[in-house]
Amino acid sequence: MSHDPSSLQSTLIILRHSLRIDIAAKERLITPVFFAAIILLLFSFAIPEQPPEIRSRMMVAESLLAIFFAMQIALSRTFEAERQDKVFEHLRLSPVDSTAFILAKLLHVLLVGSGVSFFTLLLSLILQGQDFSLVTDPVVLGGCLLTLLGLTGIGVLLAAITLRADGQQIIFPLLYFPLSIPVLLCASEALIQWLDTHKWDDTMRGWATMLIAFDAIYLTMTLLLGSESVDTDP
Amino acid sequence: MYGPQTDPTPYIAAAYVIGALCTIGYSYWLLASRRRLERYLDAMNKKDH
Amino acid sequence: MFDKPRLSLVATIIAMIVQWLLAWFWVPVDDAQGDVYRIIYLHVPAAFAAFTSAFVLAVASILALRSPNSSKLDLSKAATEVGLVFTILTLATGSIWGKPTWGTWWTWDARLTTTFLLALMYGGWLLLHNAIPEGPSRVRSCSILGLMIAVDVPIIYKSVTWWRTLHQPQTILRSGGSTMDGDMLALLLSGIAIMVIVCLSMIFVRRQNIRLQESLEEKSLRGVV
Numbered sequence: 410m411s412h413d414p415s416s417l418q419s420t421l422i423i424l425r426h427s428l429r430i431d432i433a434a435k436e437r438l439i440t441p442v443f444f445a446a447i448i449l450l451l452f453s454f455a456i457p458e459q460p461p462e463i464r465s466r467m468m469v470a471e472s473l474l475a476i477f478f479a480m481q482i483a484l485s486r487t488f489e490a491e492r493q494d495k496v497f498e499h500l501r502l503s504p505v506d507s508t509a510f511i512l513a514k515l516l517h518v519l520l521v522g523s524g525v526s527f528f529t530l531l532l533s534l535i536l537q538g539q540d541f542s543l544v545t546d547p548v549v550l551g552g553c554l555l556t557l558l559g560l561t562g563i564g565v566l567l568a569a570i571t572l573r574a575d576g577q578q579i580i581f582p583l584l585y586f587p588l589s590i591p592v593l594l595c596a597s598e599a600l601i602q603w604l605d606t607h608k609w610d611d612t613m614r615g616w617a618t619m620l621i622a623f624d625a626i627y628l629t630m631t632l633l634l635g636s637e638s639v640d641t642d643p
Numbered sequence: 644m645y646g647p648q649t650d651p652t653p654y655i656a657a658a659y660v661i662g663a664l665c666t667i668g669y670s671y672w673l674l675a676s677r678r679r680l681e682r683y684l685d686a687m688n689k690k691d692h
Numbered sequence: 693m694f695d696k697p698r699l700s701l702v703a704t705i706i707a708m709i710v711q712w713l714l715a716w717f718w719v720p721v722d723d724a725q726g727d728v729y730r731i732i733y734l735h736v737p738a739a740f741a742a743f744t745s746a747f748v749l750a751v752a753s754i755l756a757l758r759s760p761n762s763s764k765l766d767l768s769k770a771a772t773e774v775g776l777v778f779t780i781l782t783l784a785t786g787s788i789w790g791k792p793t794w795g796t797w798w799t800w801d802a803r804l805t806t807t808f809l810l811a812l813m814y815g816g817w818l819l820l821h822n823a824i825p826e827g828p829s830r831v832r833s834c835s836i837l838g839l840m841i842a843v844d845v846p847i848i849y850k851s852v853t854w855w856r857t858l859h860q861p862q863t864i865l866r867s868g869g870s871t872m873d874g875d876m877l878a879l880l881l882s883g884i885a886i887m888v889i890v891c892l893s894m895i896f897v898r899r900q901n902i903r904l905q906e907s908l909e910e911k912s913l914r915g916v917v
Contacts, residue, residue, distance in 0.1 A: 566840075570833035574823035583819055584837070587812035594805060626843055634836045637757065649792050651728035658731045658785045659712065662738070665781040666890060669774075670705055673897045674698060680904040687911050 416509040423505070423513035430490050431521065437486065438521065445479035445529040449536055465604040468537040473556060473597055475529045476522075477589060480557075483521055484564030485581045487514055488572055488639075507636035511565065515631060518561045526553050543604075552600045555620050559592035562627030569631075569638035592627075595620035697900060701893035707886045711879065719879050728792050733880060735785040737887030738778050742810065743845050744891045745775030749817075750842030753835035760831040766906070768838055769821060770898035774891055775841075776814035783807060806847055813841045 431437045452471045459467050527544075530553060534541060543549050567584050574580045599616035606613075694702070715733035722729035748771040756763040786804070787797050798804065817837050824830040872880065 566836070570836050571820065571823070572833075573825075573829045574820060574833070575825070576823055580819060580823045584813075584816040587809055587816060588840070590805065590809055594800065622847075630836075630840060630843065634839065637832050638836060649726075649728070651726060651730075651792065654728050654788050654792055655716075655730055658734055658788045661784045661788075662712075662734045662781060665738075665777050666708060666887075667705060669777055670701055670890075670894060670897075673701070673894060673901060676901050677698070677897065677904070680901060680908060683908055684904065684911075687908065687915075690915075 416506045416512075419505045419509035420513045420516070423510055424516050427490070427513065427517040428520070431517075437483075438524070441479040441483045441521070441525045442528050444482050445475040445525060446532060448475040448478050449529070449532055453536055464537050465539060465543075466601050468533050468539050468543075469597055469600045469604065471537070472530050472533040472553075473593055473600075475533065476526050476553070476556070477560065477593060479525050479529065480518075480522055480560050480564060481582055481585055483525065484518060484561075484568050484585065485578060487518060487565055487568040492572065507639050508632060510639060511569065511632060511635035514568075514635075515561060515565050515628070518565055519557065522557045522561055523554075526557055548603050549600060552596055552603070552617075552620075555617075555624055556592055556596040559596075559620065559624040559627055560589055562624060562631050563588045563592070566627070566631040566635050566638075569635045572638060588627075591623050592620065595623065695900075697893055697896035700889065701897055704886055704890045704893055708883075708890055711883045711886055714879055715883070719876055720873065722876075725793060728789065731785055731789040733883050735782060735789055736880060737883040738781040738785060739807070740884045741887045741891035742775055742778040742782050742807075744888050745771045745778060745895065746810070746842050746845040748892070748895055749775060749838045753838030753842070756831050756835045757839075760828040760835070763831050764906075765821065765831060765834055766899050766902040767895070768834060769818075769902055770895045772814050772817045772821075772838070772841075773898060774894045776811060776818070777894075778891060779807065779811040779814060783811060806844060810841065810844055813837070813844065817841065 449471060452475075456467065456471075530544060530549075533539075534543060564585055567581055567588070571577045571581045571584065595616045599613060599620060602610075602613045602616065711733065715730050719730070719733075721727055749768055752765075752767040752771055756765060756768060783804075786807070790799075791797050817834060820837055821830065821834050824833055
């Protein structure tokens, strides 16, 4: 007699499976990191030497953009393995809850994204000649994590809804870029404010609240509606 | 910034011209499209019969 | 000859033109901004119309999600197209009004950013609709995006009260009553009502056009087969 896995077990199984695919095909992990490094390098050519007082602002802006573009690479390939192996057709026949599937994908992208973001932040600190202690600053880390949550939330949902679109590689960024703007705007404003003043004032609170609000909205919608997209007939 | 020396006319004119294009212009296009589509449908129905 | 939506569209367009004439020639000049404030009688109603389209899109999306196998997206598509027109109008008139009052065509404050976002999302919806072949998959994907667009609308509206921004604070719906003069407020409120009805009429006329087009395509396909 078979024992159907619980939702949590299904989530963990799918998460482990996705991570194994990434480790087996290492280029899936390396490509976003490589892309982030290229973006940072391009910035160093495109933007001339900045005075020391605004270097921290440049670091924040460049890091967030590099993370954003690197995440776009990772997110547009979120369901690539499943699409190739007709996994979605099998999912409809299996007892796996589609919400568990979406949650697993969210966690998978978050884990990969954390690695990419940490590497990008470190590289950006080096290129901008900033103090390494910024990496251990809880507000900076918290801001990057909240940014990642927002980008992951909206990215996974859009990857799900553009799954069957012609020219998915083009449609996905066209939807992802505008919907990510509020997350990037709030994150950059909050982090720049923090690096300038190191004060948790009303302005800081406002931007942080907006960032958390968008994260909550995007993650909730992904969990509620993402499963609808993967559950569908072609 | 706005002051007594700023002539508001070009700004108001520009805004309302764009408004007219978007509202009146789009409505005209909707009504003209409908007439065209109805003519096609009539022609098609006549062809069937 | 004209059915109800078309009649409503023509009638409300005429009412809108009358309202504009009153805005230009009847309503008094504003103390702070002078004559340039008259753009408010176009800008604010256009914003409300854009929000109305998002509401219609949300309702159409929910209805479509309930039965994607039998639903079509004609109402959603009509609402998105009309919403895009009014959002572009809102941004354009806001930008034109912003130049003489704030000294800049554009700034990335909360309300402007989220309105711009709304315009891009409407455009994105139309792109997604074209990219997915017809079927339940398209209905589901476009309906989910439609709901996301609707979620953005209250954020735009509340953004002014949540954060202090460059944009004007709420003028109409604020505790303690409106800051506007009686005649100005009456004309603005009537302008909003008229523009919302213009928007709804446009949506329903466009929806009928889409359906007509689809039935024409179906007939011509049957003729070919």
